[in-house]
Amino acid sequence: MDGSAIVQFGSFPPGTLTGFAEVWAADFPRGPGLYLNLYSVAAVLAVYLAWIRIFGWMDRDARAHRLNRYVWNQLGLLGCILGFLAFWVVPWFAFAFAALLLLTGTPLVAYLIRRNSVVPDADRLFTERHLRGLLNRYFRTRLRVPKPALTHEVALLLKPGEERKDSGPPRIQDVEKSAGYDLALRILCEAYDRAAPIFQIEPLRDQARIRLRIDGVFQEHERLPRLQAESALRVFKRLADLNLDEHRKPQHGNFAVELDGRRIDLDVQSSGNLAGERLTVRIRDRRRKLPSLDDLDLRESLGRLLRFPNGLLVIAGPPDSGKTTLGYACLHDVLRQQRRAATVERDIEYHLDHAQQFALGNDPLQGIGGIRQRLFGSEPPEVILLDVPLDEALTEQVYEAASHSLILLIVEAEDLVSGLDELRRVGLSSARLAKKLVGGVGTRLIRLLCAECKVYYKPNPEVLQRLNLSADRVERLARPPEGAELIHEEDGSVKRCPSCRGIGFRGRRGLYEVLAMTERLREGLRDDPDAESLRQLAILSGMKPVETAALDLVTAGLTSVAEMLSLFHHDAKPMPLALPADSTRIPQPQPA
Numbered sequence: 001m002d003g004s005a006i007v008q009f010g011s012f013p014p015g016t017l018t019g020f021a022e023v024w025a026a027d028f029p030r031g032p033g034l035y036l037n038l039y040s041v042a043a044v045l046a047v048y049l050a051w052i053r054i055f056g057w058m059d060r061d062a063r064a065h066r067l068n069r070y071v072w073n074q075l076g077l078l079g080c081i082l083g084f085l086a087f088w089v090v091p092w093f094a095f096a097f098a099a100l101l102l103l104t105g106t107p108l109v110a111y112l113i114r115r116n117s118v119v120p121d122a123d124r125l126f127t128e129r130h131l132r133g134l135l136n137r138y139f140r141t142r143l144r145v146p147k148p149a150l151t152h153e154v155a156l157l158l159k160p161g162e163e164r165k166d167s168g169p170p171r172i173q174d175v176e177k178s179a180g181y182d183l184a185l186r187i188l189c190e191a192y193d194r195a196a197p198i199f200q201i202e203p204l205r206d207q208a209r210i211r212l213r214i215d216g217v218f219q220e221h222e223r224l225p226r227l228q229a230e231s232a233l234r235v236f237k238r239l240a241d242l243n244l245d246e247h248r249k250p251q252h253g254n255f256a257v258e259l260d261g262r263r264i265d266l267d268v269q270s271s272g273n274l275a276g277e278r279l280t281v282r283i284r285d286r287r288r289k290l291p292s293l294d295d296l297d298l299r300e301s302l303g304r305l306l307r308f309p310n311g312l313l314v315i316a317g318p319p320d321s322g323k324t325t326l327g328y329a330c331l332h333d334v335l336r337q338q339r340r341a342a343t344v345e346r347d348i349e350y351h352l353d354h355a356q357q358f359a360l361g362n363d364p365l366q367g368i369g370g371i372r373q374r375l376f377g378s379e380p381p382e383v384i385l386l387d388v389p390l391d392e393a394l395t396e397q398v399y400e401a402a403s404h405s406l407i408l409l410i411v412e413a414e415d416l417v418s419g420l421d422e423l424r425r426v427g428l429s430s431a432r433l434a435k436k437l438v439g440g441v442g443t444r445l446i447r448l449l450c451a452e453c454k455v456y457y458k459p460n461p462e463v464l465q466r467l468n469l470s471a472d473r474v475e476r477l478a479r480p481p482e483g484a485e486l487i488h489e490e491d492g493s494v495k496r497c498p499s500c501r502g503i504g505f506r507g508r509r510g511l512y513e514v515l516a517m518t519e520r521l522r523e524g525l526r527d528d529p530d531a532e533s534l535r536q537l538a539i540l541s542g543m544k545p546v547e548t549a550a551l552d553l554v555t556a557g558l559t560s561v562a563e564m565l566s567l568f569h570h571d572a573k574p575m576p577l578a579l580p581a582d583s584t585r586i587p588q589p590q591p592a
């Protein structure tokens with residue numbers, strides 16, 4: 001072979017394998033000269049480097065979107081090997097290079113199609129929106145980027161005093177043009193979709209995290225670059241008419257939106273510290289469907305008490321225990337009996353069609369003065385739901401009113417007996433309670449284990465003993481997966497259960513203790529018992545404490561021992577809940 005000839009990649013004559021044989025058979029050294037076409041080499045090298053970069057991105061992206069990285073990496077590698085093999089075999093450069101691009105690129109195209117089918121609209125790649133965004137970013141063009149589709153139709157509502165002009169009042173015009181507007185709406189829709197009553201934007205070092213309160217516990221929803229999160233934060237502040245320049249002092253405000261035609265009220269709170277500014281938004285859907293007494297399984301026990309023409313019915317529970325929902329379920333039942341009803345609260349939680357509703361604002365004791373006559377005057381409502389802090393003067397009036405109306409009194413307390421004790425402290429003595437009390441209900445909400453990922457185990461007999469359960473009756477208990485029971489990705493990260501997103505719990509259930517006034521209780525109250533004796537008296541009068549209801553859920557495998565303990569004994573020491581997991585875990589299907 002002529003030593004000065006340029007041997008191009010793929011420049012063998014037809015009948016490739018013969019071509020190979022000739023080239024390889026040629027004697028070495030072949031003499032001086034350049035055997036490779038540098039342009040071809042550069043092109044192939046560029047493909048190879050691009051492949052490394054793109055498939056590195058694909059690996060990270062697949063992990064972020066919980067797609068099977070393993071399969072996509074294998075496909076990517078296979079495409080690369082086949083591509084270079086084809087390039088090596090096909091004799092004409094143009095065809096060989098096309099084959100290389102086609103084979104290495106196919107897995108990428110397949111991945112993009114699959115990826116775009118699982119991510120939200122806003123994150124899809126190579127859509128018109130994405131391409132316009134790229135052009136604007138890299139070529140400083142000013143193309144209009146269409147807004148990402150939201151899961152709901154959102155419209156900002158006017159505040160009292162604002163007028164709808166051509167394109168709304170300045171407050172709304174400003175934010176609709178601002179940078180964080182789309183993000184703010186997306187966060188709102190996502191919180192609404194996951195039934196989170198509260199969401200937060202919380203600053204971290206150079207990021208911020210969005211937290212959603214789900215089933216009473218804040219969960220991290222996502223992390224965002226800090227500047228981006230702050231732009232959304234400013235949108236919420238502007239909508240709630242807060243001072244944008246104040247980043248530290250606590251501020252409160254509110255605004256309303258229409259979500260798919262449904263009015264949603266949003267309470268916005270901002271405050272700041274050294275870490276930065278934090279925003280908490282409470283979502284109130286005052287028209288959402290309320291549970292009935294039947295839904296709460298309280299028809300039999302509580303329904304009877306709501307038939308009383310007058311008297312005092314106490315609804316007690318700690319914060320976030322479903323007291324208000326329960327109060328409204330009672331009121332719903334009362335309205336079905338065609339009785340005239342009223343609600344008195346700091347802020348109206350739900351809108352009822354056939355009841356008078358009074359909101360007292362931030363100074364409820366002051367506010368109630370103005371409506372005393374309408375509540376307790378000459379023609380009072382037959383049933384009054386009262387959710388305001390009590391002072392002695394108000395207690396006195398409640399006591400009087402309980403002679404002619406049925407008063408549903410919401411009291412913040414650990415349980416029903418503590419609630420009654422609290423009433424005694426503000427002036428409703430034991431003797432007065434004995435006269436006017438028709439009964440009461442204590443409420444708690446307990447989280448239920450996620451049915452998809454809970455793990456059954458054989459409980460330690462010592463634990464059963466401490467829970468007053470017999471080992472014969474309870475064969476297995478359940479808890480969220482932990483340690484080796486969690487499913488891990490190849491990179492060591494934990495694969496989150498799709499049903500509960502790795503929380504281990506999904507949904508809550510109400511636990512109730514219902515007490516009806518009995519002769520025995522009335523007698524007992526005359527002795528002015530202390531809290532502990534009152535508790536014993538209530539149990540003797542037929543009250544089944546919430547702890548018992550919680551224990552029933554534990555033995556049924558619906559919630560965990562730890563969840564129950566955290567609800568009732570905040571200072572409880574962790575106890576050995578199971579024998580070593582390997583020996584006692586009961587095998588069961590794992591989530592895919």
Ligand SMILES: [Zn+2]
Pocket residue numbers: 450451452453454497498499500501502503504505
């Ligand atoms: Zn789960």
